[in-house]
Amino acid sequence: METLRERKKQRTREALLRAALELFTTQGYEHTTVDEIAEAVDVSQRTFFRYFAGKEDAAFAVQAMTEEHFVAAVRARPAHEAPMEALRQAILQGWDAIRGTVETAVPIDLHLRMYRTIESTPALLAAHLRRSAATEETIARLLAEREGVDVDADPRPRLAVAVFGAVMRVTERQWCKGDDLSLGAVRQLTASYLDQVGSALTGNWRADRDH
Template identity: 90%
Template sequence: METLRERKKRRTRQALLRAALELFTTQGYEHTTVDEIAEAVDVSQRTFFRYFAGKEEAAFAVQEMTEARFVAAVRARPPHEAPMEALRQAVLEGWDAIRETVESAVPVELYLRMYRTIGSTPSLLAAHLRRSAATEETIARLLAEREGVDVDADPRPRLAVAVFGGVIRVTERQWSTGEDFSLEAIRALTASYLDQVGSALTGNWGDARGC
């Protein structure tokens, strides 16, 4: 059971996180200081650093939670599923859990706005790509373990994750520049794009143009 001290620490962290994302999305990541974040919650700069190593950690805190949830979902998929199917089902069937994870920290609307801020801020976009590469390596190793292969000798785990990760990045880019900026929209777009992977890789695109 959560103690009063633990509850107070959790609330302080959530308040700092929400204040940080609000400032990042309204006045810009580069123009926001740690002092401004701390001041918005009426705490000291020292208190901020008690919860976050810096602005970047705060910027990606909720995303880190959703990534951890996805990795856990992949690990929990039935062993008989093919690797790409396991990845697909983990992201689509885990959508409600991902929403709950976000809502436990900040409003979903704020999380979605932060997505756009990451995409339009060079330093955050670079960090996002770096973090994505690390997550993809974790998943590749998980798939290799699940399939009983050596990830360093068999290229298939990394190839599967590279394809999957590419689809997710294309989906995010299309969704973040579209008009329907909701979780339901990105879920539908993700499902649609994943369904097209097979034909995109092995199909004859000329036939599609002639239809």
């Protein structure tokens, strides 16, 4: 059972996180200082660093939660599913649970607005790509274990995850360019793009166009 002290610490962390994301999305990541985040919550800079290693840590705190949820969702998929189907179902069927996870920390719309900030901020985009590569390696090893293959001898786990990761990045970029920043919009776009992977990789695009 949580103590009063633990609940207070959790509330402080959530307040700092929300203040950080609000400032990042309204005035820009580069123009926001740790002092401003701390001041918004009426705590000291020292208190901020008790909860976050720095601005980047705060910027990706909620995303880290969703990444952990996705890894767990892949691990929980039925053994009979093909690898790409397991990845697809983990992301699409887990959407409501991911939303719930996000909303324990910040409003979902704030999390979604932060995606646009990440895409438009070079330092954050670079960090996002590094984080994505690390998550993809974790998933590749998980798929290899589930399929009973050696991830370092068989390229298929990393290839499957690379394709899936590329679809997710294309989805994020196209969604960020649109006017509808809702969770439903990104979910629909994700499903649509995953449906087109087979055609994109093996289809005859000219023949499809001519018909």
